[in-house]
Amino acid sequence: MLKSQEPNDERSWELDRPVRAAEYVRMSTDHQKYSTENQSDAIRQYAEARNIEVVRTYADVGKSGLKLEGRDALQKLIDDVQNGHADFTVVLVYDVSRWGRFQDADESAYYEYICRRAGISVQYCAEQFENDGSPVSTIVKGVKRAMAGEYSRELSTKVFAGQGRLIEKGYRQGGPAGFGLRRTLIDEHGAIKGVLRRGEHKSIQTDRVILALGPSEEVDLVREIYRAFVYDGRRESEIAADLNARGLATDLDRPWTRGTIHQILINEKYTGDNVWNRRSFKLKKKRVRNAPNMWIRAEGAFEAAIDRELFEAARTIINARSFRLSDEDMLQALQALFHRHGALSGIVIDECEEMPSSAAYRSRFGSLLRAYSLVGFTPERDYRYVEINRELRKLHPGMVREVIDGLQARGSDVRQDFETDRVIVNGEFSLSIVISRCIQSPTGLLRWELRFDTSLAPDITIVVRMDSTNHAPFDYYLFPHIDRLSDKLRLREDNDFGLDAYRFDDLNLLYDIATPVPLPEVA
Incomplete structure (x- = not known):
């Protein structure tokens, strides 16, 4: 008599055991068509139909898919895979675009290759092809990756064109108003709704922002500055010293400097002109300064604080100093x-x-x-480093001020220790800013050497890595005190993941995490 096979046979159990998987979901904005919840629902249905068990979720909410930087969840997924910490053999993604809209399709393929090299497959649940490595799937996937990147380029072009049209109609596109001016909110019919304070933004999509004249005492002071410069022949530093001696402060409640006076004298907004696109920062690429023929302008868009003739006279004087x-x-x-x-x-x-x-x-x-x-x-001796260091020291106060302004614009309470330049945020943690000079090796490679001031002991050190000309920031590193390995550090253009995990193109993440969130009242 034959003996039947036991139903709990080890081999049969292995075949019936679900495949362990991680899901990766991402959305760029809260207004996106596919929320992470919708993506997750589709992934779960895909998994159930194929005997796959989702054991882990990696979610990037409100994150652009253009670059890996800032996508903490995808970085964590790649890190887990590379370090052997992954307890799954499949990664489930809604579609190719959710994996990323990388401008270089090879970058998208590279991150998938990292997973495949570790024995972990990436499956796209809503695509009409099986990601099985076949020639057909490879071709279709390549096209999809290119289309995902092209979508972002087309969207960027459309957004830029839309912003340009708003500028030409006289609407303000970001940035503080400046001394003597105020950002004013109007509705879709042009009716004034109120003045926006520093850090406030419109909440209704159809509302617009224009510039309007501020308090009369500020407007009068702007006109006084122009008259002193043009008619009296006084230098910017002399005007600043006079205003400080009179106890007058800027719109940021800070002392006047030569630079703040100079900015008032050269900014066309005081003539009522709306000028935009002096600098651009598209698709997470490097911020660039555009030539004047690329600027978008609308003359007479706002009420002027000074006569155009007076502004042109000031500009002529300033230009003459350079060409004398x-x-x-x-x-x-x-x-x-x-x-x-x-x-x-x-x-x-x-x-x-x-x-x-x-x-x-x-x-x-x-x-x-x-x-x-x-x-x-x-x-x-080669004194170039002396010149560069001198210029970087001049940049440091402005960098500190920029960080403070960014934090305050998001609602954080910020205090600066003027003896050490440490910045205390919300009374909870401290920041220190280090500017790192770019050094070019004889072979053309770029290097940055960092030296941390251990006496300050800030909770977070912001490293501003300068570009190859040492004229503008290249990128930023945010090093928590507990994760800093030594007092000295040497960075290359591309570093290992343990270092570049701290790299960011801008400081928006810092400003976001520092934003205080009010707790609801407890009944």
Whole structure:
């Protein structure tokens, strides 16, 4: 008599056991057609039909799919896969676009390859092809990846065109109003709804923002600044010193500086013009400064604080300062100074009253070293790093101010310790800003060397990594105090995941996590 096979046979149990899977869901905005819940529902139905058990969820909510940076959940998924911490053999994604709208389709394929190399397959639940590695699936998937990236490019173009039309109609697109002006909210019919305070934004999609004149005392002060500069011939620094001596402050309740006066004198919004696209930052690419012929403008969009003739007179004076001497005249003066002293430096130039300033030589020729080379002077040492460090030290207060403004705009309470430049946020944690100079190796590779001030002991150190010219930020690193491995660190263009997990294109994540959230009242 034959003995029947036991139903709980080990091999039979192995065949019946569900496949363990992780789901990855993502949406860019709260207004997106497919919410993470809808994606998850579709994934669960797909899993149930194939005897797959979803054991883990990785969710990026409100995250762009253009780059890996900022997508903490996908980074965690890749990290778990690479470090052998994954307790699943399949990753379920709604479709190719949810995996990412990478502008380089190869980047999307690379992250999938990392999973496949670790023995973990990626399956797209709503696509009409099986991701089985066949030639057909490979071709279709490549097309889908390209389409996902192209969708973002087309959307960016449409959004840019829409913003440009709003500018031409006289509507304000972001940014603080500035001294003497206020952001005013109007409805779709042009009726004024109120003045927006700093950090406030419109809440209704059809509302628009325009610029309007602020308090009369501020407007009068703007006109006084222009008259003092144009009619009285006073320099920006002299005007700033006079205002500070009178106890007057800027719209940010800070002392006046040469820079704040200069910005008022060169900004066309005080003539009522609406100007946009001076800088652009598209598809998470590097922020660039655009040429004037790319600017979008609408003349007379707002009520003017000053006459256009007065503004043009101020601009003429400022431009004349740069073109008063030709390049040849400046170099002849520099060469004569070199022959008298036998050497050149920024201090030697600045102490010579009949000479343009060292800053003027830097601006005209790109750097002092280039000006030196044009007159035949070669320093005994390479002083480029001294110039760069000097310029970066000048940038530091502005960087600190930018971080403070960004935090305050999101509602955080911020206090600065002026002795150490530490920033205390909401009385809960401290920040310190470090600017890292870019160094180019003889082979052309870029490096950044960091040195942390251990005496400050901030909770988070913001590292501003400068670009190859050391003129503008390249990206940012946010290093928590507990995760910092040493007091010195050397960064390459591309680092391992343990370091680049802290890298961001901007500081929006910091501003978001620092935003205080009011707790509901307890009944």
